[in-house]
Amino acid sequence: MILSVTDIITPETLATCRAQLEAADWVDGKASAGHQGALVKNNEQLPAEHPVAVEVGNVLLQALSQNPMFMSAALPLNILPPMFNRYAGGQTFGTHVDGSIRTIPGTGQRLRTDLSCTFFFSEPDEYDGGELIIEDTYGSKSVKLPAGQMVLYPSTSLHRVTPVTRGTRLCSFFWLQSMIRSDQQRSTLFDLDVAIQRFGKEMATHPSVVQLTGVYHNLLRQWAEM
Ligand SMILES: O=C(O)CCC(=O)C(=O)O
Ligand SMILES: [Fe+2]
Structure with a gap:
């Protein structure tokens, strides 16, 4: 990217x-x-x-x-x-x-x-x-x-x-x-984060937004190296 x-x-x-x-x-x-x-x-x-x-x-x-x-x-x-x-x-x-x-x-x-x-x-x-x-x-x-x-x-x-x-x-x-070595994985996380942020503050507690945020963190947890 x-x-x-x-x-x-x-x-x-x-x-x-x-x-x-x-x-x-x-x-x-x-x-x-x-x-x-x-x-x-x-x-x-x-x-x-x-x-x-x-x-x-x-x-x-x-x-x-x-x-x-x-x-x-x-x-x-x-x-x-x-x-x-x-x-x-x-x-x-x-x-x-x-x-x-x-x-x-x-x-x-x-x-x-x-x-x-x-x-x-x-x-x-x-x-x-x-x-x-x-x-x-x-x-x-x-x-x-x-x-x-x-x-x-x-x-x-x-x-x-x-x-x-x-x-x-x-x-x-x-x-x-x-923390993410692969350009492809890093781009995927960025796209997901941008998509989640687009929902805005008023939607932040919507169950789907909460679930997608979980997916983001669980991918980060799997892929991150420190
Ligand atoms: O000046 C730039 O934009 C790049 C410099 C560069 O490629 C380097 O120092 O390795
Ligand atoms: Fe360079």
Whole structure:
């Protein structure tokens, strides 16, 4: 499932974060790429330990933990600290697949990357190119979202970022391990949750809604790993 998540942070918080990011010192993005990734990666990143990366990363994680759509779609078990990248002057990231296992900094704990996330800080009309092209089971999808929105896609997908030929594309990107490893099972749970929520508060105690909620939790109980 490829999903756009909206209403994550307020426009004011978005503007503050963006100003902090723009004033920071950036380095070559190849530093954190794997062998294959380094060959096709041409962008800039904030070092993971940069105070601005840590601060803005925490703002995003805190906001996402309060976002019902994100929580329902991702069912996160562990999330890596958000990282930040930018592309300008023709920079691009060629086709690659994200590394399957990453170490959570400072803990040595390993995380399986189930979902990849890109949060957009730049508006689409501020730059040309910079589409995130994700190859899904049903073909490829081009993603270029308004500032403040985030795309969530399976880390199993081949993906690339097309050259940014005008302006600057500023984003956060990160990975998470979900309680539900299978994309198909996770999508099924998300569909069920969305369908149940559509009944609304007034129907919440209807026997069918109670029963469907039971089905949701019993599937989660069967499939979740922690
Ligand atoms: O910039 C993006 O949207 C994606 C970055 C990416 O694919 C990566 O860092 O692995
Ligand atoms: Fe990637």
